[in-house]
Amino acid sequence: MGFFDFFKHEPTRVETDGKALESRNQQRVLFSDYISGMKTDTAFKAYALQICINHIANAIVKCDFNTLTRGKNDSGTVWYQLNVEPNQNQNAADFWNKVIEQMVMNEDGALVVQSDSGELLVADSFTVREYAYKPNSYAYVSINGFTVQRIFYEQDVFHLKLNNSKVKAIFDSIYNEYGTFLNGAIRNYNRSNALKFALEIDATFDQLKTKPVLDEKGEQVIKDGIPLTEYDDVIDDMFENRLKPVFSDKDSVTPFESGLHLNDLNATGNSKSSGSAANKTTRDISAMFEDIINMVADAFSIPRGLLKGDTADVDGMTDNFIAFCINPIVEQIEDEINRKLYGKDNVLKHTYCRIKTDRIRNFDITKLASSAELMSRIGALSINDILEYLNREPIDEDWANKHVMSKNYALIEDALKGGENNEENQDNV
Incomplete structure (x- = not known):
């Protein structure tokens, strides 16, 4: 049964048990504990995680979800859902942001299901049972406060998990130790700046x-x-x-x-200050928070400088970000869509989804001109291919889709025969 057919079968009712409800409630408060936490240590940790989520999600949103039918671009309903409007309450940017947030914050990953009308929805919480020789099952799927009383199976959903799905749990354990130093720095700052x-x-x-x-x-x-x-x-x-x-x-x-x-009491002879609150900075606190940012960046394979907004070697950091952070996530999303939505037979016939990460980088048309001219000259790209890279509308003409090649290029065997042909032509003259 395909992904778009799973709501057509008779739903399977499940009974509510205390353990499942407890697990579901714990997942419901996950984001409020991290994103809306009132404690200082939680706020620092949530902010660091949110920076990473935003960088990854923003990059995924920039990607183009190309849908192909027998090797040719086919911008149909699936393309529209993946790139523009997955459901009536979310655009693609909101949708993929929520998917990435669930992949990072939830150790079980993100779960995407389909409504009766064919819309794609991201579950807020769910319980999963994993098996070795039969499809995994998903129950207590909650979406925006509504719990679907059905059991879904692996072929019915998109289940997306980070390769390092335990990274947040590990980071939490590390932070529990490191957070004591951060809280100590905050206490020292408050103590130093207190009027005595x-x-x-x-x-x-x-x-x-x-x-x-x-x-x-x-x-x-x-x-x-x-x-x-x-x-x-x-x-x-x-x-x-x-x-x-x-x-x-x-x-x-x-x-x-x-x-x-x-x-x-603070205006001592050994102090450079003239009073209690003078010459005290938050440098120790900001240095420790920078360490936390670096920890999270390393955990998600994001270049540290890119996460902190450094301007030096942005191109190199962007390449590493795409290669080691975005590409593995993109490949997982792409594989999940292709195996669940299209299936083996269609994929082998080149009917599948291909996610292009080219648009994550911002192209400067002046720097791209020579490369575009070279790729066009050797027949690798057409005019419309180049316009697509520049995120511009294609030309609605047949010649814009044709591949051309300069006469300066030829096959090796033809080039080797060129000298003999030239001598014959000279003799005839």
């Missing part, structure tokens, strides 16, 4: 300890079981009210009694 003052009290102010605070009846006020003095009253007012403007971000003037002095 000492209230110096000399003998002049100590004299207030002998002056009791009296109530309206002339009796000493008792607070928390302790007789209250003017010393206690001033100190309480100092910490509860007067020092608040000092630590605010606004200009303020705070009165101090004689005998009280406020000293900045």
